[in-house]
Amino acid sequence: xxxxxxxxxxxxxxxxxxxxxxxxxxxxxxxxxxxxxxxxxxxxxxxxxxxxxxxxxxxxxxxxxxxxxxxxxxxxxxxxxxxxxxxxxxxxxxxxxxxxxxxxxxxxxxxxxxxxxxxxxxxxxxxxxxxxxxxxxxxxxxxxxxxxxxxxxxxxxxxxxxxxxxxxxxxxxxxxxxxxxxxxxxxxxxxxxxxxxxxxxxxxxxxxxxxxxxxxxxxxxxxxxx
Amino acid sequence: xxxxxxxxxxxxxxxxxxxxxxxxxxxxxxxxxxxxxxxxxxxxxxxxxxxxxxxxxxxxxxxxxxxxxxxxxxxxxxxxxxxxxxxxxxxxxxxxxxxxxxxxxxxxxxxxxxxxxxxxxxxxxxxxxxxxxxxxxxxxxxxxxxxxxxxxxxxxxxxxxxxxxxxxxxxxxxxxxxxxxxxxxxxxxxxxxxxxxxxxxxxxxxxxxxxxxxxxxxxxxxxxxxxxxxxxxxxxxxxxxxxxxxxxxxxxxxxxxxxxxxxxxxxxxxxxxxxxxxxxxxxxxxxxxxxx
Numbered sequence: 001x002x003x004x005x006x007x008x009x010x011x012x013x014x015x016x017x018x019x020x021x022x023x024x025x026x027x028x029x030x031x032x033x034x035x036x037x038x039x040x041x042x043x044x045x046x047x048x049x050x051x052x053x054x055x056x057x058x059x060x061x062x063x064x065x066x067x068x069x070x071x072x073x074x075x076x077x078x079x080x081x082x083x084x085x086x087x088x089x090x091x092x093x094x095x096x097x098x099x100x101x102x103x104x105x106x107x108x109x110x111x112x113x114x115x116x117x118x119x120x121x122x123x124x125x126x127x128x129x130x131x132x133x134x135x136x137x138x139x140x141x142x143x144x145x146x147x148x149x150x151x152x153x154x155x156x157x158x159x160x161x162x163x164x165x166x167x168x169x170x171x172x173x174x175x176x177x178x179x180x181x182x183x184x185x186x187x188x189x190x191x192x193x194x195x196x197x198x199x200x201x202x203x204x205x206x207x208x209x210x211x212x213x214x215x216x217x218x219x220x221x222x223x224x225x226x
Numbered sequence: 227x228x229x230x231x232x233x234x235x236x237x238x239x240x241x242x243x244x245x246x247x248x249x250x251x252x253x254x255x256x257x258x259x260x261x262x263x264x265x266x267x268x269x270x271x272x273x274x275x276x277x278x279x280x281x282x283x284x285x286x287x288x289x290x291x292x293x294x295x296x297x298x299x300x301x302x303x304x305x306x307x308x309x310x311x312x313x314x315x316x317x318x319x320x321x322x323x324x325x326x327x328x329x330x331x332x333x334x335x336x337x338x339x340x341x342x343x344x345x346x347x348x349x350x351x352x353x354x355x356x357x358x359x360x361x362x363x364x365x366x367x368x369x370x371x372x373x374x375x376x377x378x379x380x381x382x383x384x385x386x387x388x389x390x391x392x393x394x395x396x397x398x399x400x401x402x403x404x405x406x407x408x409x410x411x412x413x414x415x416x417x418x419x420x421x422x423x424x425x426x427x428x429x430x431x432x433x434x435x436x437x438x439x440x441x442x443x444x445x446x447x448x449x450x451x452x453x454x455x456x457x458x459x460x461x462x463x464x465x466x467x468x469x470x471x472x473x474x475x476x477x478x479x480x481x482x483x484x485x486x487x488x489x490x491x492x493x494x495x496x497x498x499x500x501x502x503x504x505x506x507x508x509x510x511x512x513x514x515x516x517x518x
Binding site for chain 2: 114
């Protein structure tokens, strides 16, 4: 289980640069995130928030610099070990990224199946997580039959079901009404309370103000404040 | 494994159209290649039965006494490629001639003496039934002092065998080309299936699914598609075979022309090859797709 008193760094970024051709998306980012920290990455659209998260889950690779996550050096990680890194992470996207042909249950269960968990365990764990996010009655529904808020709750369930150490959330409430956004935020806070590390990219300043957690601000790819 | 199998069945059911296209593609490829194979299997049967019927007749000189026959027979049987040598006396030869010409046999009644020579009828071993070996043996027989002349009436088979061999080689090459073409057509069709599910694959990768976890159901799908394509292709070929063989055998004497379908073992081999086509198509597509 996660030790809530352990405040050592779980994520370290050293002089990280990311370029797309000649365009610089991130410039010299240095960051350390402690275990059980709730960190916001904020900034206007195009500032590099999503790019930074992509570098953390290896959706993109760094152009320069080093990233360490829970002892894994992402610059040296072999292709075969990328799934192991991603199993340490739970990722939530603004557009949910649920598989449209699979039911709510199957979407969530897929994480545990990919980890090779036994069927009985999968059944029990998925039902429990769906209960936590208040979606147990919709287990057999397809994603397109759900509202945006409900789909994001399923995305949160999928992100937490594998008991990851870190959750990366890219604008998790960006396309939701305030009531749905509140539900999602409470679920994320619940994960943090249980000892998880949370990094949320958002431009919602009100959300940051309410929580009082650390936020780093990006502007045109540069880290302008800690 | 059960999980992968279930996912494969589920995926086939949810992507019915593209899976149907793949199965039809495989079945058409199997139908074309199997038709060629079936033709060569039957043609080969005919060649073998003709080859078995090849005989050499060695006519003896008129002054050879009966006492020498055992010696001559052992000399002939000692030659490489001879399976059996049977002595046909001139009387026996005349009797056979009469039986062959039946109604015109009265023409032979006017003969004062039997003009036919004594002879040995020589059957060949299976390995010696190609035209070069037959000719070789004929030369050796002619060199024996007791032999007057050598005849093997089916000289034309030699030429025919050569033409057939050429056809057979062409058939093998065509089957190989069709096999490769089938693999690439299937690979492209499967690529369409994969492409239509690229978002799903991407999501699976993001949640930590290994390449093996992603690939396994596709491979199972490929093998299932191959098996179904093979069975459908063979069933279509059997239907065509049944229709054609019934019409042909009605038109001709069944003794003259008897064609057969694949034996069970060969049918299973074809279905296994078809499963290999499905798997290989998947392998090529997935390797490229997951690299991208």
